Amino acid sequence: MFDELRKKVSNAVKGLIKKEEKEAPASTPERADIQPNSVETGSKEEKPLELNLSVSTKIKGAFLGEISLSESDIESFISDIETAMLQADVSYNATEEILTTLREKLSAARFKSKTINQEVIESVRQSFLEILRRSKEGIDIEGFIKKRIAANDLPVKILFIGPNGTGKTTTIGKLAAMLKKDGIQSVFSASDTFRAAAIEQTEHHAKALGMPVIKSRYGADPASIAFDAIAYAKAHSFPVVLIDTAGRQETNKNLINEMLKMVKVAAPDITVFIGESTAGNALSSQISEFSKHMKIDGIILTKLDCDAKGGNTLSISYTTGIPILFFGIGEGYDSLRRYSDDFVLDAILPNN
Ligand SMILES: Nc1nc2c(ncn2[C@@H]2O[C@H](COP(=O)(O)OP(=O)(O)OP(=O)(O)O)[C@@H](O)[C@H]2O)c(=O)[nH]1
Ligand SMILES: [Mg+2]
Incomplete structure (x- = not known):
């Protein structure tokens, strides 16, 4: 990295x-x-x-x-x-x-x-x-959830979006594991009804972490699954709903419209763009295109462990105006690192 x-x-x-x-x-x-x-x-x-x-x-x-x-x-x-x-x-x-x-x-x-x-x-x-x-400070997801728990204003709904294969589903697992360590339980919304095995993948993470998953069949309306997951969280006092989505290119109108419906129905509190570091400079145009359609609150930059370059960590927030919240540095649940300037600078600069 x-x-x-x-x-x-x-x-x-x-x-x-x-x-x-x-x-x-x-x-x-x-x-x-x-x-x-x-x-x-x-x-x-x-x-x-x-x-x-x-x-x-x-x-x-x-x-x-x-x-x-x-x-x-x-x-x-x-x-x-x-x-x-x-x-x-x-x-x-x-x-x-x-x-x-x-x-x-x-x-x-x-x-x-x-x-x-x-x-x-x-x-x-x-x-x-x-x-x-110069970039905006990123939202503190845990702090935000804790405040909402204190105000009994629940559940907090977090939507994960981005292109295909960037690590959305895996990152949901990582974030759920991180929150679980803090005693915060999540419900998974298996709202990728598009890609083969996507529902099973979400179920796998939910089972491994001991969290409930709300799912339907392939081809079902992703927004209705998110709606059900939110209702489940309310009924069973789960503070957080993590909503997976199908990977989509910013140019695919149908999938973008589907996502807009999900935003309307789920009304997410936090929308996170999952982008892979290895996309290089293409990443900023992907994010800018997505953010033409909806408000993105933060970026999680995955696969930093596979990217020898990593320079977009320096410029992505400056270019898009959206802060990085976390880095994914591996496939395991413990490989989510909170963004900090020092983390980036210590990794890039020679130390003598
Ligand atoms: N090395 C590494 N691999 C990662 C990281 N994050 C995710 N992956 C891997 O990337 C692959 C794709 O991850 P998924 O979570 O399925 O990605 P996705 O965005 O949900 O994919 P789609 O739903 O098909 O769009 C999997 O093999 C993950 O294990 C990371 O930070 N580092
Ligand atoms: Mg996925």
């Missing part, structure tokens, strides 16, 4: 560094003063590293003990980071925005020669953070 982006960001920082410079003039003073700690190289045989800065910058750094990067140092670094981000599926607009911030930070900074490495990484971190912070 994030391996590719992490490696590329690391390499870009390393691009500010290079092996013992053969062509350096003999007069270059005191190299030791301007050597940073080495960045993760991926190879134990790497020789000691040295900043790949222009000679004049180095000389100033050596004398002053602090370094301001020259415009050309900054531009070459920015260009490396830009390539890294675009190749790892960070959206173009977010990339440009991040790089504008980063360029400003690097131009204004006076780095200590001994710690420039960490300081440059910190500048990248802060630039990434600014874009993450």
Whole structure:
């Protein structure tokens, strides 16, 4: 997860560094003063590293003990980071925005020669953070449910939507397991009556977790099943209804209309879009198309464990205006991770 982006960001920082410079003039003073700690190289045989800065910058750094990067140092670094981000599926607009911030930070900074490495990484971190912070804060699902329990305003209805095979049904199981740990029981609404074996899959999760499932036959109206599940939750005091839906492409009018009917009948409190990280930049247009039809409250980004790039975690909320709530990082019930800026940044950035 994030391996590719992490490696590329690391390499870009390393691009500010290079092996013992053969062509350096003999007069270059005191190299030791301007050597940073080495960045993760991926190879134990790497020789000691040295900043790949222009000679004049180095000389100033050596004398002053602090370094301001020259415009050309900054531009070459920015260009490396830009390539890294675009190749790892960070959206173009977010990339440009991040790089504008980063360029400003690097131009204004006076780095200590001994710690420039960490300081440059910190500048990248802060630039990434600014874009993450620009997106709306995601709803705290558990907190929301607890408030509704306290107000005796139940059940809370959560609808899961998204394209085919992204992990909707599996994520319902994961979320139910997470809520169960907190003592919150859910009813499953097997409202995917379209895909073969979808009902059995929901039943399987419900059984494994000891939750009731409301189902009908294949081809039945998904909205009526959701309606029945809500009625069941009310009658049996279950605080939460988790409503599965058939996977659908945003271009399929019939399935979109079917979903609109479900929204009308079930009146979900929270609608979650389940998208797979591996969809790369296509994900934001999928989400934007879906959100033309209905309000989406949050995104759960699945299969992060299968995605070496992972760059859309940096830009998806910025691009769509919809916050990420959780990440799916495996197939098991315990592989749901709550979104946090630190989770993303710690995973992407080299830690030295
Ligand atoms: N590695 C990994 N696999 C996942 C993750 N989430 C779901 N899967 C797997 O993805 C496959 C599809 O998951 P489903 O839950 O059936 O997806 P869906 O969106 O309900 O699919 P449809 O109902 O057919 O649209 C299954 O094999 C899941 O085990 C995840 O975070 N990581
Ligand atoms: Mg499904």
